[in-house]
Amino acid sequence: MAEPEASTGGKAVPERAEWLVTELLERAIAGVGPFAGAEQIAEELVGDAEDVEQAIERLIRTHVRLAAGSGFVTSLGGFLTLPVSVPAGVGGLYLIATRMCAAIAHLRGYDVHSEEVRSAIMLCLLGSAGTEVLKNAGVQIGTKSTMAALRRLPGRVLVEINKKVGFRLVTKFGQRGVINLAKLVPAVGGVIGATVDGVGCRSIAVYAKSTFPAVDRGRPAPIVVESRRVER
Template identity: 45%
Template sequence: MGIFDRKKDTPTAPVATEDLGLLGSQATKFVERVLEIGIDGKGTFDSAQKVADDARRRRSDPERVVDDIVGAHLRLAAGNGFVTGLGGFVTMPVALPANVVGFYVVATRMAAAIAAVRGYDIQQPAVRSAILLSLIGADSDDLLKKVGYQSTGKLANLAADRLPGAVVMAINKGVGFRIITRMGRTTLTKLGRLVPVAGGAIGAGLDSYLLKKIADGVREQFPFKATLTSLPSEN
């Protein structure tokens, strides 16, 4: 999947990507919460940077560090306990099942932790947008075209770019919109009814499969940016 290579000239295409009504509002709230919890952490849910730093203390080989991060998040998804672990943090005024919101929070933290290990500043708006784009796979190409960019490179190219705030907002809202509409407009009309998309072993297995696909994409799209100095080992 080739994603994002900005042309030198600033694009003039409109940055509005999706409907500005209820779905647009929900999309914005969704991505704000996913970024807030998934990257910055909240309560007992560690930030992506802490996850990355802790993993680097345990391993000297950067690839093994990434393996550990992915493995830990796959176990979290397979155990189907991430919603319980997040508690009320996943509650938001967006009509999505709590387990769906929880999944994307976990996926965002995993992607951000991998990016941090590989040398990207996950506090930068463009990097955070690239992390969000990794959640929607091939849909990223279409979304980026809608905001006026050609998708001819890797997501890592986005990290070096200083995007206008309006473009960052359009990308983020577009990602949220894609995720929400994947769940179906019928679900969105049932405000207050948080119905699981799948339950039990089937749900946990599907979560793990989807998370692994996201992890594989992040590994490809965020190559090592620079040689990093390992943190001191605790062992």
């Protein structure tokens, strides 16, 4: 079933959705202002860690703390050229989570500049709803991992997937995924809301670690079947 068409302020949402995805990926990977890019922060962390997995755990803890800091999150949103329907605080959360996922992908051996990896990064933001987006785009995962499925897709399909992810982010603020969970409980106080956002960020990290299993540089990336690694 295709994503429904929607509008914001009398204008169609699809172009806003595509714009948001582009902004998030560019800012998260390259960095913006004092906000370091995914590759830079990943390399800094791995340099201080005993191994890559320890660096990833430090990376996750850092981003969970950032997500729980509402003032910092809102200031980050100011670095994004956001669609009017996305508040700065929400945009800041998206940016934090996108960088975290991109950094995990980089540390696990993936090229964050490749189109399929960038699409996978955005799908992580939706959590379990990412599978529905793939299904709506005509992609059947089956026994393949998300990355294995995305590698087989032409560029035009990856573009459509990115648009669908952006549509979800713009119109639903992650209500059907795991990011910005405070939106589901609008009456909570700032401290509780920030805590919920931190929990949401940690949940996204779980999806990112599953989506990007460690790559053996000498062999193809493993396929993940029902949470088990299967070497090819």
